[in-house]
Amino acid sequence: MDKCCCHFFLLFEYLWVFQMLKQLRVISRKVLVLYEELKSIHDALGVRCNGCRLCCQTAAYNIEATMLEFIPLALHLIENGEFDKWFEKAQRAVPTDRCVLLVDESTKIEGGCSFYDYRPLVCRLFSASYVRRRNIEVLSCQFLKRELSKKMDRLVDAQKYFDCLYDIDPYLAVQKRDINTAFKQALEYVGMKFLLNTPPSLPFAS
Numbered sequence: 119m120d121k122c123c124c125h126f127f128l129l130f131e132y133l134w135v136f137q138m139l140k141q142l143r144v145i146s147r148k149v150l151v152l153y154e155e156l157k158s159i160h161d162a163l164g165v166r167c168n169g170c171r172l173c174c175q176t177a178a179y180n181i182e183a184t185m186l187e188f189i190p191l192a193l194h195l196i197e198n199g200e201f202d203k204w205f206e207k208a209q210r211a212v213p214t215d216r217c218v219l220l221v222d223e224s225t226k227i228e229g230g231c232s233f234y235d236y237r238p239l240v241c242r243l244f245s246a247s248y249v250r251r252r253n254i255e256v257l258s259c260q261f262l263k264r265e266l267s268k269k270m271d272r273l274v275d276a277q278k279y280f281d282c283l284y285d286i287d288p289y290l291a292v293q294k295r296d297i298n299t300a301f302k303q304a305l306e307y308v309g310m311k312f313l314l315n316t317p318p319s320l321p322f323a324s
């Protein structure tokens with residue numbers, strides 16, 4: 119291949135990678151807008167977990183999430199050079215383990231989540247929303263249910279938020295998996311789209 123073709127090919131590769139990254143950032147921003155909205159709702163409810171992390175201590179298969187819910191965290195890990203470390207952990211985690219993001223030794227008031235600001239939708243809806251089954255049921259643990267039941271008018275419809283996720287990206291939001299698998303697959307997805315496509319330096323100087 120002559121030098122001119124080679125430059126053209128590399129330039130094309132660069133544009134492709136930037137396009138991929140741009141798409142992922144757009145998706146991530148839309149998901150983060152939903153997360154911010156839920157944060158405001160949760161803050162306004164005034165219910166606090168005060169360092170409790172009991173609901174995170176169950177097996178991963180009891181907490182279901184979609185890949186899309188982890189796209190913001192996956193991008194955050196890449197941008198902060200922590201991708202490899204967490205990808206390794208995610209690959210080792212299985213559905214019968216606890217959530218791979220939970221750290222027992224954390225003393226944070228928010229609980230033991232390694233990335234509380236990037237936790238998925240499912241963790242945000244718990245104790246801030248309701249589901250419509252035969253009756254309307256508060257999505258909550260036993261400790262907060264009574265308090266939240268008195269604030270029904272301020273809780274959100276969980277299904278509405280799952281529909282919003284689907285509207286952002288149907289492919290990434292269609293299937294729920296156990297939380298460890300969803301995290302791992304989101305890392306694989308972002309890694310494939312971004313890291314594996316990172317091109318070598320353009321040889322403009324040569």
Ligand code: SF4
Nearest residue numbers: 167170171172173259
């Ligand atoms: S939602 Fe309930 S179980 Fe979960 S951390 Fe808060 S108080 Fe504990």
Ligand code: SF4
Nearest residue numbers: 174217219220231241
């Ligand atoms: S992502 Fe964070 S908040 Fe959600 S289950 Fe895991 S440790 Fe708990």
